[in-house]
Amino acid sequence: MEAYGELLAILILLAVVVAVIARLPKAEAVDHSKAFRRRRVMNWLPLGLTYAFLYMARYNLKISKFAFEEMKGADGGALMGNDDFGFIFTVGVWVYGSAFLLNGPLTDRFGGRKAILVGAGGSAIANLLMGLGAWSLLNQGPGHAFIADNFVMVYSVLYGINMYFQSFGAVAVVKCNAPWFHVNERGVFGAIFGILISLGIYFAFDWGYYIVGNIGLAEVFLIPTALLAIFWVFDFFFVQNSPGEAGFEDFDTADASSGDDGPQLGPVAVFKKMLTNPIIVTIALVEFCSGFIRQAPMQWYRTFAKQTDGMLHLKGDFIYDHWGMFLCVAGISGGVIAGIISDRVFQSRRGPVAAILYMGVTLGSVALYFIYDMPVLQIGSFSLAPAGVLAIIVSMCVIGVHGMLSGTASMDFGGRKNVGVAVGIIDGFVYLGTGVMSLTYGIVLPSEEFDADGTLTGPVTDPANWSAWPISMIIVGALGFMLATRVWNAKPKGKKAAGGH
Numbered sequence: 001m002e003a004y005g006e007l008l009a010i011l012i013l014l015a016v017v018v019a020v021i022a023r024l025p026k027a028e029a030v031d032h033s034k035a036f037r038r039r040r041v042m043n044w045l046p047l048g049l050t051y052a053f054l055y056m057a058r059y060n061l062k063i064s065k066f067a068f069e070e071m072k073g074a075d076g077g078a079l080m081g082n083d084d085f086g087f088i089f090t091v092g093v094w095v096y097g098s099a100f101l102l103n104g105p106l107t108d109r110f111g112g113r114k115a116i117l118v119g120a121g122g123s124a125i126a127n128l129l130m131g132l133g134a135w136s137l138l139n140q141g142p143g144h145a146f147i148a149d150n151f152v153m154v155y156s157v158l159y160g161i162n163m164y165f166q167s168f169g170a171v172a173v174v175k176c177n178a179p180w181f182h183v184n185e186r187g188v189f190g191a192i193f194g195i196l197i198s199l200g201i202y203f204a205f206d207w208g209y210y211i212v213g214n215i216g217l218a219e220v221f222l223i224p225t226a227l228l229a230i231f232w233v234f235d236f237f238f239v240q241n242s243p244g245e246a247g248f249e250d251f252d253t254a255d256a257s258s259g260d261d262g263p264q265l266g267p268v269a270v271f272k273k274m275l276t277n278p279i280i281v282t283i284a285l286v287e288f289c290s291g292f293i294r295q296a297p298m299q300w301y302r303t304f305a306k307q308t309d310g311m312l313h314l315k316g317d318f319i320y321d322h323w324g325m326f327l328c329v330a331g332i333s334g335g336v337i338a339g340i341i342s343d344r345v346f347q348s349r350r351g352p353v354a355a356i357l358y359m360g361v362t363l364g365s366v367a368l369y370f371i372y373d374m375p376v377l378q379i380g381s382f383s384l385a386p387a388g389v390l391a392i393i394v395s396m397c398v399i400g401v402h403g404m405l406s407g408t409a410s411m412d413f414g415g416r417k418n419v420g421v422a423v424g425i426i427d428g429f430v431y432l433g434t435g436v437m438s439l440t441y442g443i444v445l446p447s448e449e450f451d452a453d454g455t456l457t458g459p460v461t462d463p464a465n466w467s468a469w470p471i472s473m474i475i476v477g478a479l480g481f482m483l484a485t486r487v488w489n490a491k492p493k494g495k496k497a498a499g500g501h
Helices: 002-023 034-070 082-110 112-139 142-151 151-178 182-214 219-238 267-275 278-307 323-344 351-370 387-444 468-487
Strands: 377-379 381-386
Touching: 002 267, 002 387, 034 082, 034 112, 034 182, 034 219, 034 278, 082 112, 082 151, 082 278, 082 387, 112 142, 112 151, 112 219, 142 151, 151 182, 182 219, 182 323, 182 387, 267 278, 267 387, 278 323, 278 351, 278 387, 278 468, 323 351, 323 387, 351 387, 351 468, 381 387, 387 468
Parallel strands: none
Antiparallel strands: 377 381
16 A cells, blocks of 8 residues: 555656646747647557666666675675675676667667667567576576576676667767757756656566565566566557657757758767767766766665664665655756746756756765764664665755756757767766766775674764765765856857747
């Protein structure tokens, strides 16, 4: 019943968001018909939900950690400890980031529709294999001894394959939607992108923990496999690359491709064009910081709470028990606020919103440093962790930045013709930052130790040994803020003046 309550709270919030967006005045120079708007929803909704379930099929590795770490590896230690998870996740995110060098140009050439079909299909197969591996470990199935003895290698390979196909997701979403949204209404699309990310995080964490706790470890991989297969079918029948392919008239979106009616440039020429664009490069560097900051609380707060529970008693507080819901609500709020402010206050400029939100990231991280080791607050029968509150605030700000830059600025400055490569570069830097985060925390955070009874012990249980967690967020957050201020006034320029529709 608790899961239904969480979902109801999110649906109510989404209803409020839809009502607010629907009441906003139409963007300047944009006048779509009702039929066009309805068909646009039918295009981005299945595509977006597929992207959300790709998140569920991506972060299930983190969810599985709590079950895998209770199983013994070949050396007698946890099958997946902090350092093992850090290594496997680093392999995955670096495969994800580097895959954009290939998948960005492929998406520009073949279209977002084919990209999402390949990405969802490949990720479903990789998750199927990881689920079968987990089933084999639990049930002494075929190959269980080999998997147990080579767990890190096996899951690094499988997770790397998963993340290669996952990298088609963001590129496909942005590539498909670029021809459907005018620059002046893309702030709202940035809000939609943030909502989709947030729903994916909710599915991944709260549904994922429920699955592991009530259904089984293998199913945390197998259920996303089934969901991706279902939405693959929806995408096949409903998603189109452009209004023209859906029976409507294509229109000038007023982005960097405006007025560019020439042939598609080759991938090398496009990469050169993007990498010599100081705005694209600066946005990519800001998103490197976002990749680090976004995952720092998302991946590590519950681990910190669980492993220091003997001293701080954070495990089981309201935020810990509803982590996915809080991340979802924070992401929806951050994305909607960022998108509306960008279009309505800053004339569709993305830099000011990113800078303001990064100021929030930095100040929130500073506050976290001073209170992260504070025990849970007990208010009657209600418990609340101060560190959890700040982790959610930081997440709200950085998800807003990510939706605004990867989901929106990439369209603006890459243009609908080259947006695949632009997203590839920008989102590649996101996951480069995530890889640096994962590798860094795998090194600087304490490793698990267990006593003879299998109880967690040693430095990892003392919050004083976790200070690197908030300190790194302060440093990277300040860097992100300084970089974001450099694109404060940036707006896309096409080869001709923006047109309407």
